[in-house]
Amino acid sequence: MNVSFFDDHPKPADIRAEVLRGLALPEKRIPPKFFYDEPGSRLFDAICELPEYYPTRTEIGILRQYGGEMAELLGHDVVLIELGSGSSLKIRTLLEALRPRVYIPVDISREHLLRSAESLAAAFPEIEVRAACADYSRPFHLPLSEADQPRAAFFPGSSVGNFEPADAEAFLRRVGDFLGPGGHLLIGVDLRKSEDILHSAYNDAAGVTAAFNLNLLTRINRELEGSFDPAAFHHSAFFNPHDSRIEMHLVSNAPQDVLVAGETFRFSEGESIHTECSYKYGIDDFHALARRAGFESVRVWTDDAQLFSVHGLRRQED
Structure with missing residues (x-):
């Protein structure tokens, strides 16, 4: 099985410090990554x-309908990095259309990540899988080399909405740094609604x-x-x-x-x-955030009811 594992998981002392710091605030907070x-x-x-949770099935529907277009945007023979991989429901659709040469799923949940990576490696034996257990909400290391070009990233599930807007901008800048100029990002964004x-x-x-x-x-x-x-x-x-x-x-x-x-x-x-x-973002509002982070919008795909959007972004040239 063509799968390797890289562990940059937060240490227990880091988790302890972050939880204690959050509980000591005047308005107590604990980050959703925990x-x-x-x-x-x-x-x-x-x-x-x-049945009430529309984001997953709506995003999967968009990926199934437009997966070929998304694969053309990202480019074939890429190194694909999935941030917050979790389970493999969405990525299977994209992998079938894209067939990258390397797939790097990144997630903070070690056991969940390993099961998903092994399942995908078995389903796509021609793809090299490098699972990376890491907290992507802060700077982290990826198992990449200079030869791993071109690069693309997939950030599904509207998880960008879990960041405060300023933190979302900083996160996107970090993604742009490891993609490099011209690298593409496919990202799910939940839209304003009833x-x-x-x-x-x-x-x-x-x-x-x-x-x-x-x-x-x-x-x-x-x-x-x-x-x-x-x-x-x-x-x-x-x-x-x-x-x-x-x-x-x-x-x-x-x-x-x-x-x-x-x-x-x-x-x-x-x-x-x-x-x-x-x-929850309007499409123009999210494009403005992405521009501040160094990305330009190339395509946007939505469902018919305009519940959810998937954005194709390109990292601007330096």
């Missing part, structure tokens, strides 16, 4: 299959998104000697129209003290941990 331990990754896969559709997508009737959010507390208990009682918190997700974003929170049901890594954090009733933002 959702993705093994149980969290499985729960997110389940979310993607929910608040009712958004509310249902993040508050599903089966409670899977709530379980996904609350699993973060279980992970902290396991890895950081936490004393969270998940039953003492509840999931809250709502649309913030001022910032054009969905916010997810874990809300304390009563006053309580919680121990994490030897430190005590006090919660009042109704106080929350802000666990995720998901910004």
Whole structure:
């Protein structure tokens, strides 16, 4: 099997420091990347299959309809880097159309990444697979050499919306740096839409998104000697129209003290941990952000209902 593994996973001390720093803020926050331990990754896969959760099936539909055009834009015989690979639902469609010579999936969830990489290596034996376990929200190393040209990147799932806009710009600049001038990026971007559709997508009737959010507390208990009682918190997700974003929170049901890594954090009733933002963009707004980060728009593909968009960007020449 033509697959290799490169481990740049965040160290336990780094995770501890970031979680403690977030819980000490006046408005407590924990980055959404910490959702993705093994149980969290499985729960997110389940979310993607929910009837209320439109982004995954809509993006897959766009990829199936326009995959040939996307492959022509990215160019054949490329080194393809997928950021936040997770499961292999979307990338299979692109790999079938593109057939790159090297595929580098990047994800923070080690076990999930390995399973997906091995499955794809078996399905596409002619493609060299180099799995890289890393936190792409900050600078990280990729298993690349000078010979790995030309390069293209795929960033599906509207994960760019999890960044604050200034952080999204910085992230895109880093992507542009490893692609190099003329390199292409295929990126999923969730579009502005009815608040009712958004509310249902993040508050599903089966409670899977709530379980996904609350699993973060279980992970902290396991890895950081936490004393969270998940039953003492509840999931809250709502649309913030001022910032054009969905916010997810874990809300304390009563006053309580919680121990994490030897430190005590006090919660009042109704106080929350802000666990995720998901910004929704207009197409022109996202193009403006991409330009500030050094990319120019080449193509945009959307579904008929204009729920979701996939953008083909080119890194500008220096």
